[in-house]
Amino acid sequence: MRAPGPAAGRRLTLTSSVVGAVIVALDGTVLTVAQPTLRRDFGASLVRVQWTSTGYLIAVASLLVFAGRLGDRYGHRRVFAVGSLGFGLTSAGIGLAPGIDWVIGLRVAQGVFGALLQPATLGMLRAVYPPDRIGRPIALRTSAIGLAAAAGPVLGGALVGQFGWRAVFFLNVVPALALGGSALAVREPARSPAPAARLDLPGACLLAVALACLVRTLVGVPGTGWTTGSTAGLAVAVVAAAVFVRHERRTANPLLPPRVLGSATVGAALGMLVAASAAMSGTVFAGSCLLQEVLGLDPLETGLRALPAAVAMVLGAPVAALLLRRFGARRTTPAALCVLATGVLLLSRTGRGSTAVSVGTGFLLLGAGFAAVMVTATTVVVRHVRAESAGVAGGLQQTAMNVGPTLGVAAAAVLMTPSGDAGTGPALTLLAAVAVAAMPLARWLPGREGRRPAGRPDPRRLRELRTGR
Structure with missing residues (x-):
């Protein structure tokens, strides 16, 4: 499929960004409703069922920035497609899972693909909208997330009540696969080649450790309070974050520019x-x-x-x-x-x-x-x-x-x-x-950007048109 024209391309990108964000938001809200039924069906403990959310959250939080860097290097639409397809396939796998361990493992894998998907929804918008026009697309994306937050518990309750907890995950399969397939089918216009910088894998690992320890500690504190383990987890997060900042300031190709x-x-x-x-x-x-x-x-x-x-x-x-x-x-x-x-x-x-x-x-x-x-x-x-x-x-x-x-x-x-x-x-x-x-x-x-005299072009807008960025 050829690349769509500028206006059609923006509409397609906006639709993909909004629907992708809604899928992820719905997944989190409807799962909360499904957890009690999931626990009863598998006879699992409350702690193990909670790991269906905790494992996903840790995987997502620790990989988001690195996933965004992958999009900057290989193209946001391509990374969005991989994330969408993986999200849909892991959703189908969870819906067919024979036991709680399978659910937890697949939820972690789903978190990895969710991490690829989420930054790309913003990266794609930034690629096709100039800076002075990106506020409204982001507002539409935010409205859609709010709608998903409102509809999620109601939709999840209806699905669980009528079809069981597996229907909650099957809900994601078709839209996620459709998004991924359409993103792969669109051939983007050729871009001028840029020198490929090395990926900062040590920085990505340090940041992942810091965020994973932080999120794991915060998730566990409400149930156990501040224990020796939670204090140690927080200490590891702080040390890893400090080492990450030091590394980023010294490396030639930092994860964070x-x-x-x-x-x-x-x-x-x-x-x-x-x-x-x-x-x-x-x-x-x-x-x-x-x-x-x-x-x-x-x-x-x-x-x-x-x-x-x-x-x-x-x-x-x-x-x-x-x-x-x-x-x-x-x-x-x-x-x-x-x-x-x-x-x-x-x-x-x-x-x-x-x-x-x-x-x-x-x-x-x-x-x-x-x-x-x-x-x-x-x-x-x-x-x-x-x-x-x-x-x-x-x-x-x-x-x-x-x-x-x-x-x-x-x-x-x-x-x-x-x-x-x-x-x-x-x-x-x-x-x-x-x-x-x-x-x-x-x-x-x-602050507020001043108005330019009539007929005088916006320099940033001209730069966006010249470079396509």
């Missing part, structure tokens, strides 16, 4: 993504416990009370793109963090006398603030780097979006464990403080 590793703008945007996603996920976790254990709601009623957060993500992402264009990231992001923190604080005051309106308002502000931070900070990360490093930027963004929720849930769970229901208030207060503490990072974000 100097423009990315030493960029205050990229670092600030990633810090805001970690803080916002930690506050969002930690609040959903603590808020769900609060609604069920204090207000006595069942899981379905709890999901309905939290639904405004997902609705706000779907509707708020396009609005965030407009605000970003009008006011710039330096003003939009701290305002969004303020909205998010206000929603968390409203939910922290939930008690037996709380109404559905007050709870829904808290979740509505939570989702709106998070969507705006996600759109704005992601746009900053993707726009700030050159097109040839877009995969690494996408990998860093996805890493932040994986580490942040794990950190938020772990922090909330640790505070709630000793005091039970009484610990939800302090946990939510801490999460609100995390969002507020990230606001000063906005000083390193770009």
